[in-house]
Amino acid sequence: MADPKNELWEVVQQEQERLQAMEVDESLILANLRLSPFERLLQHDRSLALALALKDAHETGAKLER
Amino acid sequence: MPTKPAPNSSAELLRRLVGSEVEFIVVGGVAAVLQGASILTVDLDLCVPFSQANLSRLLPLLVELDARFRAHPDRPRLVPDVEHFSAFRLLMLETSLGPVDVLREITGIGEFEEVSRSSLEVDLGDFRCRVLGLEGLISTKRAVGRDKDLRVLAELEATLRLRTLRHLP
Numbered sequence: 187m188a189d190p191k192n193e194l195w196e197v198v199q200q201e202q203e204r205l206q207a208m209e210v211d212e213s214l215i216l217a218n219l220r221l222s223p224f225e226r227l228l229q230h231d232r233s234l235a236l237a238l239a240l241k242d243a244h245e246t247g248a249k250l251e252r
Numbered sequence: 253m254p255t256k257p258a259p260n261s262s263a264e265l266l267r268r269l270v271g272s273e274v275e276f277i278v279v280g281g282v283a284a285v286l287q288g289a290s291i292l293t294v295d296l297d298l299c300v301p302f303s304q305a306n307l308s309r310l311l312p313l314l315v316e317l318d319a320r321f322r323a324h325p326d327r328p329r330l331v332p333d334v335e336h337f338s339a340f341r342l343l344m345l346e347t348s349l350g351p352v353d354v355l356r357e358i359t360g361i362g363e364f365e366e367v368s369r370s371s372l373e374v375d376l377g378d379f380r381c382r383v384l385g386l387e388g389l390i391s392t393k394r395a396v397g398r399d400k401d402l403r404v405l406a407e408l409e410a411t412l413r414l415r416t417l418r419h420l421p
Contacts, residue, residue, distance in 0.1 A: 210410040214290035219418060223286045224376045227263050230285045234260055234292050 260350030262296050263376065265317075268349070269298075270379045272313045276300045277371045279358055279392070283383040284404070286374050288420075289411040291404060295344075295351035299384070301364040302341075302356050307334045310354070317347035360395025361388055372421060386412040 218226050262282055269276055277300075278286065281293025300306055311332035319330040322344045330345065337343070343354040357363050361370060361384075370388035373380050384392075390408050393401040415421075 210406050211290065212410055212414060215288055215407075215411050215414050218285075218288040218290055219414060219420065222377070223374045224263065226285055226288065227266075227282070227376070230282075230292065231260050231262055234294065237292060 260294070260296075262350065265296055265347070265349040265352065266376065266381050267379055268313060268317070269310075270381055272309050274300065274310045274313065275306045275364070276310075276381070277364065277367050278374075278381060278383040279355065279367065279389070280353070280384075281404070284386070284389055284408055284411065286383050287386055287411060288415060289404075289407050291407055295353050297353045297355060299355050299358050299364055299367045302338050304334050304338055307337055308332075311337060314345065314347065314352075317349055319345040319347045319352070322346045322351060358384070358388075358392050360392040386415070 218229075221229065266278070276298045278296070279299050280295070280297030281289075281291055282296050284291055285293065300310060311330070311334060314330055315332050321327050321330070325346070330343075341356045343352075345352045345354065358367050361367050367384055367388070368382070370385050371382045372385050374383050386408055390405060390412065393405045393408060
């Protein structure tokens with residue numbers, strides 16, 4: 187039988203993770219505001235390419251090139 | 253096996269749209285990024301008038317960019333049939349410069365004319381384009397109200413507050 191205390195802990199942990207995921211890091215926004223709109227867009231596209239490469243590498247087990 | 257999506261080049265895509273004299277307003281995640289929000293978004297969302305004049309400039313560009321229907325990659329590529337597409341409300345496309353969603357209407361705001369009233373011009377160096385302002389982005393995220401929109405809502409509200417504190421338009 188499942189331990190209700192552990193189940194509750196899991197729910198609390200999930201909720202904490204959910205709230206953490208909703209946190210906004212204002213320092214990142216302030217750093218963006220120091221850039222021009224064009225620089226913000228380039229930085230976004232680079233970050234997205236990196237995120238997709240990491241996801242792809244994770245899924246295929248491939249190593250990333252520097 | 254599905255083909256790997258092209259790497260995004262939002263700046264180049266916007267430059268090509270401006271160069272082709274397409275009327276458009278950037279909405280969605282890229283509009284938020286251009287105004288300072290720290291989010292990652294995969295597709296470029298554009299609100300456009302689906303007039304024959306505008307489609308006759310937009311569709312040939314999309315064909316040049318090898319546009320395909322994202323939900324139906326097995327279908328033939330997009331053709332510049334202005335008459336046919338003038339009745340559409342949404343085109344979800346994969347292009348050689350990344351995914352693009354072309355929208356007639358924005359939830360909570362309206363069609364191009366209404367979206368235009370809530371937009372501002374952004375300087376991208378050698379060209380300029382219009383983007384939906386943060387207040388507009390916030391109102392549409394509230395109107396849509398999915399979990400992922402609510403996560404972005406907090407980021408948009410913080411960006412608007414920080415821009416206001418810094419007296420940015």
